[in-house]
Amino acid sequence: MLVVENLTKTYAGRSVLQNISFAIRPQSFTVVLGPSGAGKTTLMRTILQLVRLEQGRIWFGDHDLTRCSPTQLRASRAHIATVAQQFNLVRRRTALENCLGGRLSELPLWRCWLGHFPLSLQREALLALERVRLLEVAFQRADQLSGGQQQRVAIARALTQRARLLLADEPVASLDPETAHTILQLLTSLCAREGLTIVCNLHQVELARQYGDHVLGIRAGRLVLDKPTAQLTDHDIDCIYSHP
Ligand SMILES: Nc1ncnc2c1ncn2[C@@H]1O[C@H](COP(=O)(O)OP(=O)(O)O)[C@@H](O)[C@H]1O
Ligand SMILES: [Mg+2]
Structure with a gap:
């Protein structure tokens, strides 16, 4: 679904991602x-x-997002949804309106202006x-919902978008542990039952071990691990978290 080859990114001469490849x-x-600082967020931003x-x-x-036309890039992005740590909802809009926002790109402008959705x-x-x-x-405003509810609205927006790929950047970092589990269980079930493909940035080892079926480990901009979660060893974890 997604193949990344030799990604290299520098900021002001400093290498942030180095030759990263995975599928x-x-x-x-x-x-x-x-x-923190390994390059996870930058990786997601480059994919987008x-x-x-x-x-x-x-x-x-079949499309190389780094070389395709702006029209093709827009079309590909319509299949990719994002969920962020800070929920990224329009605070003054209702949960329903936020979900509808996932489909704005395919509506004529006048409908968006009037909030007139089919x-x-x-x-x-x-x-x-x-x-x-x-x-x-x-019909409640997003800013009246709890953090966990807001993150579920963000996931519902991805479903409304009919995304095939969901990029979640630390989706549980702002939530209490119990709510974090609820959100990750929800993502797991959407993946298993509805065929959504999920790439989820996390910095907590325990959550990574518990959820998901594959782990990519990033340390200081380099990919140091690429294996099924079931095969993850303590040594692998040391490789990700030891100092370079
Ligand atoms: N816009 C930017 N300009 C300069 N440096 C950046 C920028 N964005 C990220 N970085 C640097 O890139 C590195 C990786 O950051 P990031 O991708 O946010 O890591 P992570 O998400 O794993 O915490 C960090 O050292 C960060 O300071
Ligand atoms: Mg980050």
Whole structure:
């Protein structure tokens, strides 16, 4: 589904990602594990082409996102959803409206201005909220919801978007431990039951061991681990977290 080849990124002459290559299989749940500052967020931003690379290819299906036309890039991005640590919702909009935001790109501008969404789309967004068990707060403003609820709205927005790939950047870093487990269990079930492919940045080893089926380990901008979670050893963890 996603193949990354030789990604290299520098900021002001300092190397942040060095020759990173890996492949993500469809319907897999991959955890990108690494300490703070390792380059996890930068990696996700490069996949989305939000930062320019010095070198590397990013294949999403048949398209190389680093070289395709702006139109093709937009079309590919429509299949990729993101979930961030700080939830990234429009605070003054309702949960339902935030979900509908996942489909803004395919509507004519006048509909967006008037907030005039086709009924079929509203129905789809409500179904997405139901799938994350939030139907009862569909008409509440995002800023009135708890952190865990807001993150579930962000996931429902990804479902409304009909994304095939979800990039989650530390989606549980702002949540208490119990809520963190709820969110990761939800992501796991969406992956297993609905065929969503998930790449999830985490810095907590225990959560990485518990969730997801594959681990990519990043240390100081280098990929130091690429294996199924079930084969993860204590030595692997030391490789990621020991000083370079
Ligand atoms: N826009 C930027 N300009 C300069 N340096 C940056 C920028 N973004 C990230 N970095 C640096 O790149 C490194 C990796 O950061 P980041 O990808 O945020 O790591 P992580 O998400 O694993 O914590 C850090 O040293 C950070 O300071
Ligand atoms: Mg980060």
